[in-house]
Amino acid sequence: MEIERYHIHVHPLTLNKEFDCDFCNESRKGHKFRCDLCNFQICFGCADILIKYHQHREHIEHSSHRHPLILLENTSNISNAKDCKMCLEKIHGQSYYCCAPCKFYIHKSCGELLEEVKHPFHPHHYLTLQMSGPWWRYHCCACGLKFDKCLRYRCGDCKLDMHPECLSLKPTIKCQGHQHDLLTLLEDMSYKSECRACGHDIKNTFYVRCVPCRLDFHVHCGPAAASLPPTVVHKNHNHPLSLVKDDSTLLECDD
Template identity: 30%
Template sequence: MGRLNAGTNEGKQHFCHQHVLKQIVNPTETLNCNACEKPNNGNKPFYGCSTCQYFLHENCFNAPRILNHSSHPSHPLTLHQIPSYAGGSYICNACGSVGNGFCFNCADCEFDIHLQCASCPSSILVDKHPHQLELHYGYTVDSEYVCDICFVMMNNDNWFYYCGGCDFASHLNCAIISPEVGVFPKQQRPNPNSSLNSHANAAVEMINSVNDDHDRLIAAQIRAQIEAQGRRAMLDLF
């Protein structure tokens, strides 16, 4: 199976498995990750339970339990070890393929995406095109796109990479030949107090404006009084 890292013999506990998972470095055989369903790639470390033959990539092991993703800004996504559907599988809303391993899920909307799809970069370069492609989370039914790499019609509900200047489109799996779990982008949610703060700031600005107007009015009245007194003094002299 591969040797265990001497510094991690105690291993780590993961919510998905009842036993402690120990780190495996330089595995000597192919190990399939139970989370993303992909085999080990190169010499990247795994966490595993040899008793149960249960393995996770290190990146999959460290995947967040809750993810705020730009593709589904209305609700946070929850990481599930087992699909919550009766059939034991799900259709990924990102790439359109079937998944049986871990998924990020929104139960309210029946929205599911693979771990590796959730960590797709927002932009990418491919060999088939000279410009950077931007990630899009589907398109309207009025539009139609054919993948410029495999020349197959794309589903408007699925994500794709696109260069607007050249009208060049690509499936996720065509752009990313060997997808793996990486950095998970986060949707920056608005501060719930931002509207309150903006109202408060507007109120302060209004008060300051009123105060400024009031100060200008008082100053004008004082100037008028001084000028009137000066005119009366000059008349007295004459």
């Protein structure tokens, strides 16, 4: 609402004007904190939260940003429409680290990813966290799927990439008859590969993979077939799966 000029002041005066808070991105009224030098302004609610967090929370140093970051937890009321600077996905009510002055935000889960890891799938080199490059072109060596986010672990020497989520995959199947003892039971409906033993396609089924050798086998064809444990636990299934021996070897859940 503008009060008519000249009667009170040479410039238009406004009453309780709405403003966009630079932290929660909401249109707000009422008290605000404002920097006149650069037009930075935040609503009272955000300022209150940020001040409390600055006072009571530890700051962390993180390689993704030159300033210390504070952790904001359970703050769905002020986490509107922020993009994580690491994975480039939206932050929807999850906990996140932030540098408020720079409008720099990252998911807590992204901030906690290790920069370098060693994994039994690639035991001789470190895999390092990558955030750039044409990630959509690469396949994860562990699960065989393409990347749908930019974050990945990579061995640059071997040009080998792995999903951060797939770090939790571990070689679980011991096998004689194969040098690595490193087979992993995987299940994927969209991945298509060829069984190195029988030469037929692998699709819509469980399969075992030796990641270091980049070899896939049907469960009943692979070097593991002779030594598959009677039951295995699979990441996509709550119950142990038991091996049923017949013409088409299946892994079945009894429940």
